[in-house]
Amino acid sequence: MLEALADGTRRAIFELLAEGPRSVVDIAAAVPISRPAVSQHLRVLKQVHLVGVRPEGTRRIYSVDPRGVAAARAYFDRFWTDNLAAFAREAERTRPQREDDR
Amino acid sequence: MLEALADGTRRAIFELLAEGPRSVVDIAAAVPISRPAVSQHLRVLKQVHLVGVRPEGTRRIYSVDPRGVAAARAYFDRFWTDNLAAFAREAERTRPQREDDR
């Protein structure tokens, strides 16, 4: 699931679909890669339930699947317990090196 | 940020640190890779503020950095607006092919 959104192009496609459902050619037009590459990305996104398909004539309309987003939210919520919030304050106290990057 | 958690080994390290701060050797003992590899993973996790370091004698204690988790939650919350929830109901109506996987 997280692996699916690791790729930048795939994130771009996903965020584009978040703005509204689109066909494959429309997506390919908005992204600097070939149309088959878009299809491959959509397959990955579909496998993890981040997008869904709805056939419409000869075209296939892709849209965001709430299930994937819900799963992602659930995962990160596991690390956002009150326990962690308390730890955040404690971490701020002991200063775990805010050397920021590098 | 999402790229950092894309790797399974890195997720294992991160989830291990979520249980409590640990030193590098402790982490390496709990994961089937060499200690230098752990260091490299920790560097990546630190760059995106998913973990933080606190020197303690000759050892370096790593722990979860709330900033990274907060950023991840913020990202997925962008796709979990009421707008999307409404879209979820609409999607359930038009049935975007619940063919599930493959």
Place this chain on the structure above:
DNA sequence: GGTACTCGTAAGTGACAACTTACCGTTCGT
């Protein structure tokens, strides 16, 4: 029915990233 779209899949290539071993600096204990 033929033509023009749509889109998915197959096969092949190139780049990146996750791992290894080897090495060096730093800090604690004696």
Place this chain on the structure above:
DNA sequence: ACGAACGGTAAGTTGTCACTTACGAGTACC
């Protein structure tokens, strides 16, 4: 001060994955 433990970095190798071109299948329009 010396030895040992800890851990970060360098260099090199290998597998994986994102992309391309080529092809085939399905649907709509005339």
